[in-house]
Amino acid sequence: MWPIIFLKSSIGKKWVMACTGLCLIFFLFSHAAGNATLFYSTSLFQSYADQLHSHPLIVSLFSKGLFAVFAIHIITGILLFLQNRKARPQKYKVHKRAFKNSIASRTMIYSGLFILLFAVIHTAAVSFGDHGVIAHTVSTMFSSFVLSMFYIVAFVVLALHISHGLWSMLQTFGVNHPRYTWIIHKITYAVPLFFLLLFGAIPFLFLFGSGN
Amino acid sequence: MELNSAVPEGPLAEKWDNHRFSSKLVNPANRRKYKIIIVGTGLAGASAAATLAEQGYNIDSFCIQDSPRRAHSIAAQGGINAAKNYQNDGDSIRRLFYDTIKGGDFRSREANVYRLAQVSNSIIDQCVAQGVPFAREYGGTLANRSFGGAQVSRTFYARGQTGQQLLLGAYSALSRQIKAKKVSMHTRKEMMDIVLVGGKARGIITRDIITGKLEKHAADAVILATGGYGNAYFLSTNAMASNVTAAWRAHKKGAGFANPCFVQIHPTCIPVHGDYQSKLTLMSESLRNDGRVWVPKKPGDSRPPASIPEEDRDYYLENKYPSFGNLVPRDVASRNAKEQCDAGKGVGNTQLAVYLDFAEAIKRDGEASILKKYGNLFQMYEKITDSNPLHEPMMIYPAVHYTMGGLWVDYNLMTTIPGLFAVGECNFSDHGANRLGASALMQGLADGYFIIGTAVANYLGSTSLGHVAADKPEFTKALNGVDDRIEKLLRSSKNGPAGKVTVDEIHKELGLLLWDHCGMARNKQGLELALAKLPAIQKKFWNDVYIPGSGKELNQSLERAGRVADFLEFAEIMIHDALDRAESCGCHLREESQTAENEAKRDDENFSYVSVWEHKGAGVPPALHKEPLVFEDIVPSQRSYK
Amino acid sequence: MSEIDISLEIWRQKDSLASGVFETYSLQRISTDMSFLEMLDVLNEQLTREGKDPVAFDHDCREGICGMCGAVVNGIAHGPEPETTLCQLHMRHFKSGDTIVIEPFRSRVFLPIKDLMVDRSGFDRIIQAGGYVSVNTGGTPDANAIPVPSTTAELAMDAAACIGCGACVASCPNGAAMLFTGAKIAQLSLLPQGQQERKERALSMVAAMDNEGFGNCTNERECETVCPKGISIRNIARMNSEYFKASFFS
Structure with missing residues (x-):
């Protein structure tokens, strides 16, 4: 069956990574949009959350879908990592990279796993907090310096992950042409930086007491 | 040895057509009953294997490298000729034919050369259809460049990698037949001997390079596409594995060897820079358009070029050939460089180089203009020599790079052994005493794609061949012979390396002998001296060569030793041939036969023939046979560069 | 032209089944005009004269087009120079006293044959x-x-x-x-x-x-x-x- 052949193939798995990655980026954008209300006021954020939860069906569909996409992205990623390790069983004595600036690409599996850890902690923190008053949960959370720092580190790792992921995704979609190189170059910096600044600002907002 | 060239009847332009009509055919259903062995996967071998497999024959294809894609055809740079006349500049089949036969100094067979020109156009069509990315004009039509020896633009090219692209085209066609199971591909196998049953070629013995195992392969016909023997000189532009072994084994089993002394020496190569050097690299001849060739006037002048003033420089080509200057033909340029170096005026560490100076051209046209023309060549030169030709003159020296001689074949590309064919550089067929640029690719593909099919069908259709399996005693005998020879090669190595010589040392010694006496310029005395010196080198090889390891494993020293042993034997007929041909023609310059202006003086009266050598057994001088060259259509003229 | 002394660490593996080890060799007075493969030729001549097994490596055209040669030199395939095959890499890119580690191309698919030779x-x-x-x-x-x-x-x-x-x-x-x-x-x-x-x-x-x-x-x-x-x-x-x-x- 062709879809199975496609999905099992090396390039099919790239497409799976790219498509799920794209979904996750869309999710991040919507998440970022929601969070951005915090910069205005916590009450606006609270009402945004309340609005969202007044449509339980959408929330449930959305979260289950998100979970599925996330799971597929992670499982495929781990699968690729394990397969790739086997493709070169014997390592070189001198281990050197020819391509410069390869930190992001080299660490995808580790940055990815770290993001998974973050997602688990983040979800737990948010869900086990005060159910009704999400704004309260957030402000309690970010009053902890350690937790705030963990979040900021996670956002840096996320940015790193996205910078390579986004570029890889375009490469998988076949978008690589000298004419667009400059714009692709910019996007792969701009998008992760945007997330880093936006998400990263929130803990600071609370740490320095301007969130309320 | 009977030499029947089998040239068909009729006017020159109709011979090939007549021949195809009168040749026997094998019907498609019967073709699958035949098996054909093809040794070599260069342009000729790969194209022959693919084409014959498409026609329905079962093919066993052999190559010495790890993949058929690596044959040395891949290194050809310039292009491939065809009489398409796309440029509307007066080209025609007849003109390509005439240029080729004239370029070969009228020492090739008229009918073969005409056929080559006839099929040249189909080669380009075929390669384009395979997806070979030839250079294009902006309008999408094929681009052409001009090349030496022609006044029309008829050379098709793919950057400086035409050979690579054509070979990959043939390799892809071959790969398709491997996939279709019509070709079974045997990589990393070296042909060690040919097997004759009932006087016909019926198989080969190979050595597996990885395991050292000797194997017997039987077939209905054998095609050799094993390239040239330029490596007899040790240093050449050939690949390291290029060798004469397959052709030489065939020769020893009865195949005549034609014109072995015809070796083309290319004038613009990067010079030898030390005794460790393993090969020579060609630089495009086009450099001589703007570069001025010179050496210091005073022998042994070791000043750097910039500190040698004008009055101490000898622009010897310009001085000697005022009308042609630096653009004299390849052979003249090569020979003069050697002359200067022999006189002690060579430059560089080894004093075996001459300057090719761009200073004046740069002053005249500016750096940018020179770089635009030759930038990539300058880069390549700098990569190898670490010297920038913009700032100091290039050093160049001639190098062996193509052999026009090869196994004698008739019009059907069949050697004097029935059922044994030779295609590409390994036959002698089309280039006479000198090959024009961009014609080697043309000939290899013409033989493989368009000629061998007819020839093989004609042979199979007109010969009664019983079934022969590899368990026949002839095969066992040949295999044992190969085994014995390997034993003999290893015999002198039993007691370790003390007091012994390595394979390369002997090969270098042979190369130097040939280069000095059977190279760019030859004379009777030198050739006789070489012939006298050769047995001592042969003896040293067989008595004193040290080869580590055994024959039953991967052993690159043993591989080389086997090839050098054959070069040592082969050198003998090369020198004999050069000695016999007391005229000068094309690449072969006998110093006794020159015009007053130091140009090659041909002697049609006495030497208008193909020399074909017959092996008479070890220790017995080879016998010379002559195939007279009859020109029905053209009148040979003295080549003139004026 | 100058000359350098180098030491080499080369992967030696007798055949596809044997396990390999790195062997160290030193070479004196290597001309910087040599190509990398010519340097290996010199090593092999030296090993042959010492009665040792020369290093097996694939090579053919030695002008960068046949694709036969290749090894990982100091961690980089075909060595440190960009767009250069091993045969076109010259010794002037190394310094006297350098240790050069030479390993075969490695991959699950490229099975080792001997020393630096692999099956592609x-x-x-x-x-x-x-x-x-x-x-x-x-x-x-x-x-x-x-x-x-x-x-x-x-x-x-x-x-x-x-x-x-x-x-x-x-x-x-x-x-x-x-x-x-x-x-x-x-x-x-x-x-x-x-x-x-x-x-x-x-x-x-x-x-x-x-x-x-x-x-x-x-x-x-x-x-x-x-x-x-x-x-x-x-x-x-x-x-x-x-x-x-x-x-x-x-």
């Missing part, structure tokens, strides 16, 4: 799966019958320049052969002659590549960085989209 026949099988235009000899249209824009021909040529050396696989942390496969798929999908089998070709060549056991591409860009012919990973992008289109729209 997997590449041939990928080409056999569809790296051709199915056209028999003869009966082809006139070469100028189908115009090809010169920019397209140049792009195809960029891809076709691949010499099949295997450095891309050797340098890829995942042992992927996507640059090799992508280059051939790109070449033939660009040219009009390759259109008839375009989809079938992408499907079967990718399947063959996977089947051989090459790894998956994670866009590390090591391959294009070490490629002696400067082949761009744009060709991989093209293959990705070719394969997608072939899977969903054929």
